[in-house]
Amino acid sequence: MSQSTTVAVIGTGVIGNGWIGRFLAQGLDVIAFDPAEGAEERTRQVIQQVWPSLEKLGLAEGASQKRLTFVPTIEEAVQNAAVIQENVPEREDIKKSVLTSIDQHAKPDAIIGSSTSGIMATTLQQGLQYPGRVIVAHPFNPVYLLPLVELVGGEETDTALMERAKAFYQSIEMKPLVINKEIEGHVADRLMEALWREALHLVNDGIATTEEIDAAIIYGAGLRWAQMGPFLTFHLAGGDQGMRHMLEQFGPALKKPWTKLEAPELTDELKEKVIEGCESHAGDVPISELEDKRNEFLVKLLDLVEDYWPQSKI
Amino acid sequence: MSQSTTVAVIGTGVIGNGWIGRFLAQGLDVIAFDPAEGAEERTRQVIQQVWPSLEKLGLAEGASQKRLTFVPTIEEAVQNAAVIQENVPEREDIKKSVLTSIDQHAKPDAIIGSSTSGIMATTLQQGLQYPGRVIVAHPFNPVYLLPLVELVGGEETDTALMERAKAFYQSIEMKPLVINKEIEGHVADRLMEALWREALHLVNDGIATTEEIDAAIIYGAGLRWAQMGPFLTFHLAGGDQGMRHMLEQFGPALKKPWTKLEAPELTDELKEKVIEGCESHAGDVPISELEDKRNEFLVKLLDLVEDYWPQSKI
Numbered sequence: 001m002s003q004s005t006t007v008a009v010i011g012t013g014v015i016g017n018g019w020i021g022r023f024l025a026q027g028l029d030v031i032a033f034d035p036a037e038g039a040e041e042r043t044r045q046v047i048q049q050v051w052p053s054l055e056k057l058g059l060a061e062g063a064s065q066k067r068l069t070f071v072p073t074i075e076e077a078v079q080n081a082a083v084i085q086e087n088v089p090e091r092e093d094i095k096k097s098v099l100t101s102i103d104q105h106a107k108p109d110a111i112i113g114s115s116t117s118g119i120m121a122t123t124l125q126q127g128l129q130y131p132g133r134v135i136v137a138h139p140f141n142p143v144y145l146l147p148l149v150e151l152v153g154g155e156e157t158d159t160a161l162m163e164r165a166k167a168f169y170q171s172i173e174m175k176p177l178v179i180n181k182e183i184e185g186h187v188a189d190r191l192m193e194a195l196w197r198e199a200l201h202l203v204n205d206g207i208a209t210t211e212e213i214d215a216a217i218i219y220g221a222g223l224r225w226a227q228m229g230p231f232l233t234f235h236l237a238g239g240d241q242g243m244r245h246m247l248e249q250f251g252p253a254l255k256k257p258w259t260k261l262e263a264p265e266l267t268d269e270l271k272e273k274v275i276e277g278c279e280s281h282a283g284d285v286p287i288s289e290l291e292d293k294r295n296e297f298l299v300k301l302l303d304l305v306e307d308y309w310p311q312s313k314i
Numbered sequence: 315m316s317q318s319t320t321v322a323v324i325g326t327g328v329i330g331n332g333w334i335g336r337f338l339a340q341g342l343d344v345i346a347f348d349p350a351e352g353a354e355e356r357t358r359q360v361i362q363q364v365w366p367s368l369e370k371l372g373l374a375e376g377a378s379q380k381r382l383t384f385v386p387t388i389e390e391a392v393q394n395a396a397v398i399q400e401n402v403p404e405r406e407d408i409k410k411s412v413l414t415s416i417d418q419h420a421k422p423d424a425i426i427g428s429s430t431s432g433i434m435a436t437t438l439q440q441g442l443q444y445p446g447r448v449i450v451a452h453p454f455n456p457v458y459l460l461p462l463v464e465l466v467g468g469e470e471t472d473t474a475l476m477e478r479a480k481a482f483y484q485s486i487e488m489k490p491l492v493i494n495k496e497i498e499g500h501v502a503d504r505l506m507e508a509l510w511r512e513a514l515h516l517v518n519d520g521i522a523t524t525e526e527i528d529a530a531i532i533y534g535a536g537l538r539w540a541q542m543g544p545f546l547t548f549h550l551a552g553g554d555q556g557m558r559h560m561l562e563q564f565g566p567a568l569k570k571p572w573t574k575l576e577a578p579e580l581t582d583e584l585k586e587k588v589i590e591g592c593e594s595h596a597g598d599v600p601i602s603e604l605e606d607k608r609n610e611f612l613v614k615l616l617d618l619v620e621d622y623w624p625q626s627k628i
Binding site for chain 1: 327328363364367370371403404431432454455456459460461462464489491493495497498499501502503504505506507508509510511512513514515516517518519520521522523524525526527528529530531532533534535536537538539540541542543544545546548550551552553563564567568570571572573574575576577578580584587588591592594595602605606607608609610611612613614615616618619622
């Protein structure tokens with residue numbers, strides 16, 4: 001992405017400001033709009049607070065907090081922008097009204113990404129003049145540090161635009177995950193929300209406190225998930241046979257009340273999808289080598305957790 | 315824990331071997347039993363493989379792979395052990411039969427911990443001579459590195475024994491989480507299983523591949539959960555108002571089909587439990603300071619992920 005790229009950020013709450021931090025650190029020009037009283041001041045304060053972290057991660061050439069401009073209208077914000085990131089409150093009526101304004105004033109070839117956590121792109125683009133340039137581009141807090149962005153097109157999204165969008169988000173050091181089937185909550189929030197709801201059940205049923213649940217994740221699954229995700233983690237828990245053995249051993253637990261969530265039927269087809277997925281992901285690397293690498297990583301991560309977080313009472 | 319403590323490990327699969335690695339690294343004497351052909355050789359190979367990681371993490375004085383002995387009977391394994399860790403296959407009949415043998419030969423004051431992922435302590439201790447010394451002590455793979463161990467007593471578990479057990483697991487550098495209410499799957503596996511089932515649904519419904527799901531966790535939620543767990547993570551996503559604002563903003567999503575798991579009703583009582591839990595966990599530290607600390611941690615963790623894992627195609 002050229003360093004003269006201009007991006008517009010519409011809505012400067014936690015997520016909008018997170019985008020601004022990332023865009024500025026990547027050496028882009030950012031034009032922001034938010035109608036709330038004092039929005040500009042709050043944003044500049046946030047960016048100043050997080051700048052040292054961004055410096056440590058490495059700034060692009062020319063990156064500067066001075067390349068942020070606030071403007072008083074959506075029109076001025078979007079009219080010269082190559083990419084427009086929408087981050088207004090998570091309500092369909094508000095998002096659609098703002099997207100209509102953006103649609104009126106944006107360049108025809110602009111990429112319009114919505115940070116929505118759950119609304120589908122097809123819904124967002126309905127009725128617009130150029131619906132083909134609208135996608136979901138859903139990031140994770142803190143946006144200036146976390147690399148994941150889910151990209152989901154709607155029925156009317158232009159295929160070539162999605163390719164350009166993917167290249168853009170990659171160019172700002174993100175990991176775009178293109179999801180080809182629209183569902184509410186996309187992929188990452190489905191996973192997070194399942195865990196979150198289960199956690200609320202545990203609190204609600206008096207099984208554990210919020211702090212105990214946090215500890216149960218941090219010192220166990222969390223350390224592993226930062227590293228390999230749930231599937232490859234289980235692939236390594238299966239010994240030399242990997243996921244194939246894992247599913248034999250823990251498949252039956254899917255029938256048990258180990259969560260309030262009903263499991264899908266573990267059909268042969270689903271089994272093969274999961275096993276082949278893991279085996280292809282792991283490639284030719286033997287499990288013992290993956291284990292060595294995992295262990296080196298975990299040793300360093302444990303030191304990090306010890307140094308930084310948390311002062312746990314657990 | 316004195317360095318002359320002897321621990322017995324019954325069953326030397328992935329989990330049993332993980333315990334052996336941790337016990338040896340902590341300078342304990344380990345006596346192992348497993349009836350499978352070639353078990354001792356496999357265990358010694360595993361321990362040799364993981365020893366460099368244990369060295370990097372730091373060995374206790376006197377720690378040595380030579381302090382591992384295999385014996386041919388349960389009786390010989392447990393008769394002098396202060397702590398006995400049971401890791402036989404996850405089937406109630408097998409576990410109960412093995413625990414009956416352990417019960418016959420163990421010292422009356424020995425701590426008997428079962429690594430069961432899901433069976434309740436009350437079930438395991440039923441019918442034993444000294445049921446009071448049996449607890450669930452559920453670890454996470456790789457046991458020699460991950461600090462979490464869930465301790466759950468049964469109806470007949472002795473309170474003082476649980477205190478001794480907690481002190482023992484702390485002495486070997488673990489984070490024991492004592493759970494006061496027995497449920498199948500305890501706490502951590504409930505959370506993991508909810509996410510795992512949702513992940514299987516996503517694969518089953520053709521929404522994402524296993525590798526995409528792993529990426530969706532690693533580059534987003536996983537990095538955060540390694541750090542703060544789900545509650546404190548959301549506390550920080552709520553801006554200055556923390557969890558209170560978060561629940562206002564994303565509480566309504568609990569009504570949406572964002573996962574296949576039904577959420578509990580977000581009653582005022584549940585809200586307060588969650589908000590107060592987070593506020594008390596965070597203590598007097600202002601959110602902006604928590605953010606600074608989180609950011610420093612994440613910057614280093616991102617470097618680690620980059621260095622070690624994964625060679626992702628995403």
